[in-house]
Amino acid sequence: MTNTALILRSIRGAAEVRAHRALVRVSKRGSGDNVQVVPSCGDAMRNLCLSTVITCSALVLACTPSPAVRVEDPFVGNWVTAENAGITISPDTIVQHQPDGESTTLDKAACRGVFSFAHGTKSRQDLTSLVPRQPDLRQKISDILVEESYPVAELNCDRGDQTYVLLNDRQLLAIYRDGDIGAIERLARR
Numbered sequence: 526m527t528n529t530a531l532i533l534r535s536i537r538g539a540a541e542v543r544a545h546r547a548l549v550r551v552s553k554r555g556s557g558d559n560v561q562v563v564p565s566c567g568d569a570m571r572n573l574c575l576s577t578v579i580t581c582s583a584l585v586l587a588c589t590p591s592p593a594v595r596v597e598d599p600f601v602g603n604w605v606t607a608e609n610a611g612i613t614i615s616p617d618t619i620v621q622h623q624p625d626g627e628s629t630t631l632d633k634a635a636c637r638g639v640f641s642f643a644h645g646t647k648s649r650q651d652l653t654s655l656v657p658r659q660p661d662l663r664q665k666i667s668d669i670l671v672e673e674s675y676p677v678a679e680l681n682c683d684r685g686d687q688t689y690v691l692l693n694d695r696q697l698l699a700i701y702r703d704g705d706i707g708a709i710e711r712l713a714r715r
Contacts, residue, residue: 600644600678600689604697604712611715612699614689617642619680636682647677652690655700656707666709669698 598616605611613620619642621629633640649670656662670690678689685703692698697712 598644599676599691599694600697603715605715606710606712612712614678619687631680631682631684631687636684639681639683641681642678644676644678646674647688647690648674652677652688652700655688655702656705658705659707662707662709666698666700669709669711 598614600614601616603611603613609624611622613622618630618632621631623629629635631640649667649672652670652675653663653667656666669692676691678691680687680689685701687702688700690698690700695714697714699710699712701708701710
């Protein structure tokens with residue numbers, strides 16, 4: 526028998542007594558005293574408040590957006606040729622740098638409104654078929670491209686198309702086309 530029950534037995538006529546922040550009811554039934562411990566309203570409210578705070582805290586943490594994972598564009602940066610010409614690739618355009626210091630930005634204005642710049646993946650076969658009327662150039666491209674597919678950045682301009690093939694994180698193959706005539710150039714990250 527608990528201490529509370531012993532105390533209550535000694536208070537034979539008590540109908541309700543508060544013990545340890547709980548409501549204790551004592552009733553006399555034919556065979557003896559019946560003691561029942563019932564949580565008080567104060568405890569119920571405290572428990573409700575505590576569970577509400579915990580639930581709200583969990584919801585705030587669950588609904589907090591994690592920082593956006595920033596995916597770096599492997600093409601963005603400065604690339605140079607062996608002849609010291611180069612290009613700067615940004616997320617939406619390309620700037621061509623000549624060895625004499627002259628630079629050309631390829632954008633809608635320079636391409637007379639016919640301009641697009643997109644990233645994707647192309648197969649080795651798709652890349653070698655960019656120059657169908659130049660079998661020697663096709664073979665050179667085929668010799669350079671040994672994997673099945675590559676990440677590419679494609680620039681379409683009024684002046685022609687340029688496809689930049691990422692060979693690895695330090696090397697780029699540029700395939701320049703004007704109609705069916707093409708040229709290639711290897712670039713390294715600066």
